[in-house]
Amino acid sequence: MNQGTEEIFIGRQPILDRDHQLYAYELLFRNGRVNAADVSDNLAASASVISHAFAELGIERALGPYKGFVNCDETLLLSDMLEILPSEKMVLEILETVEPTPQIIERCRDLKARGFTLALDDFVNFEEKWQPLLDLVEVVKVDIMPLDTAALAAVTKALDRWPLKLLAEKVDSREQADLCHKLGYHLFQGYFFAKPAILTGKKLSQSQLALMQLLGLVMEDADTKNLEAIFKREAGLTMNLMRLTNSVATGVATRVTSLRHAITVLGRRQLQRWLQLLLYTNPASGNVASPLLQMAAARGRLMELLANRMYPGKRDFEDRGFMTGIMSLMPTLMGAPMAEILKGVSVASDVQIALESQEGELGIMLQLIEALESGDGAKCHDLSAQLQGLDHAIINTCLAEAMAWASSIGQEKPED
Template sequence: MSEAAADQLFLGRQPILDREQRLHAYELLFRSGSANFAQVTDGVQATATVIANAFTELGVEAALGSHRGFINVDEQFLFSDLLELLPRHAVVLEILETVPPSPAVIERCQALKAAGFTLALDDVIQLEPQFAELLALVEIVKVDIQPLSRVQLMQLAMKLKPMGKQLLAEKVDSREQMEQCLKLGFSLFQGYYFAKPTIIAGKKLDHSQLSLMKLMGLLLGDADTSELEAALKPEPGLTINLLRMTNSVGAGCTERITSLGHAITVLGRRQLQRWLQLLVFASSGQNPIENPLLQMAATRGRLMELLAGELRPGDGALADRAFMVGIMSLMPVLVGQPIADIVAPLGLAADVRDALCSGSGPLGALLRLSESSESGNLADLSAALAELPGLGPKAINRAQTQALQWANEIGQEQPES
């Protein structure tokens, strides 16, 4: 297989949460082939090769941090030798519903389990007798709750619970579905509901959040340190957190930081900007590494920054604005307000505002590229790439891995309040 063929793959990711709605794992969505690129003649080998490369060369294992990656496995890929190159402790092999429970498949799954892999069975909606042997081998059962009525879901859960399997509810789209699955004993959850939490929908930006966003505007406008200090002074809580954070990350400083001006100097403006942008999302008090929304915001911002650097090397200003667009694009989800209402009082640069409100310009195209890469939607991703000459699949894969790793590190570095 050619190197070009191996590049025709994009990494999407969807969060999997635990019962406390903390980030537990990602489902990694590997997609190969596109009408805009050279066709992959051996799709299974291409997928296996790029997944293996992703974990070895791109450092996906490091990017996942303490979280596992669920990987879809079809019948052909199940028998690929390259599957065994994956780190057993970092992945869950998700056996697709299209895999027939043949004797050969059962034997292969037994061998993989004996080798230390964790197995999951995907898209279960009923217990069919022919799947009994395969079901006995897996540790995690993913239940597609969408086609099931409340009664059917309850009956299925009651049959599964005595088997001692970890139950994962997928395609959870509402609070009601989440609460029912909790009552039925599901321990893992995946779905659109978690990308748009109804718990905080309708909340308006509070004074602290507005102050943070105004500070971001000042930073992008290269305001004097005195202006930044003046904007921070009315917010004692933010000031204390800023000093704590600066002291915690200011490794090598022999002097404790006690003034805002000193903190800004030690941190540097770009690092300060990133922490401010992440703090906007931290109103829930959760660590970004545990909160899927914060994780998504941090990752999207960093991804857009890296892609802007690939698009226009050396243009630090564009990279900074791309980061801001990525972070702010999830503000409507956080506060339940239209993006136009959020950006109106902030005095943002025209290209940042236009990218957020109308999706126009290079920043708008980068935002669409980031969103489609998160979902694994190849059609949307290819359309966005067509607007951004110079960016290719390899750059996207590299940037995605680096972005996720950076977001994990941000979460680990965040100081305790």
């Protein structure tokens, strides 16, 4: 096997709407042997991987109710490979390197007629040559990184002539997000919502404190009545537990109808998992599909699946992997340093080391997940080489399964 072209890692980045809710994922296909930025034909090499991902790994199922954005260079755009993809789920991003020739314009018309959504990627400056494509695409991704406020406003105004959805990409701060929101952008991509925003003096809400108490009790294997007593003081948490327990992600055969029933049917291992997920929900709104929840859930499940591949049968290591992944975004949620958060909940020493310094096996696994999220194929290769029993194919399969699991959270099971 030619590892130089075939070791492709699949990554994904969330795309948010104006209400900061999850709208879609961009799927990334990155060569693991060299930096993606240095590979001119990386997308062409990824065509077979895209096919494999949808045909065998079930990424269509992994996307859940969301669409998947995929980069297309000229080779991939003209390839028959695209036609096996589920058109209703896909947004094809036409890269800025693609020249809008008559052949390309005709191909885009054909793909649009087949039901694909088209997007123009990395847009920074309006030129007349883009007009035929702008007449066809539905989304334009504006790269805000090289643009100052005036230039961004000018580009945005130039695009007003078309009924487009504008997507601001590489949004790395709340200030940038607010500016793009003010300019009328519909979609946002970047890490502004997942970056730790350490706010001095911020206190945990009563619900978060109650969840920390509940996690502690579950880890101590406390009586069900003690757990019920805390839940009953927090009606919002109880409703969210019921919603999560009745989602398709639990795999529970029967519909859970009461708090005691949920605690009994789930069992302590599953209950601990759902309590960890509840930390990312809003008790007041009942929202269980926030971007942060999706991201944390996928991280936890992926850590658990990778742990199983590394040490089959070691459920305790799987549990510690899930704990590491799910808690890795807690500083973002709680606006507090990880060291402070860990004072409120008892975790195993290797979990604490992984969360505080990203060291040890769990720490390397966490680094790997972050590299997948950022699309750094070379780093994925280096990190996976440090973890026994893992390669790009296993990691991609586990990622697809983790995404499917995370996407199904909050989707209610049909009534029996």
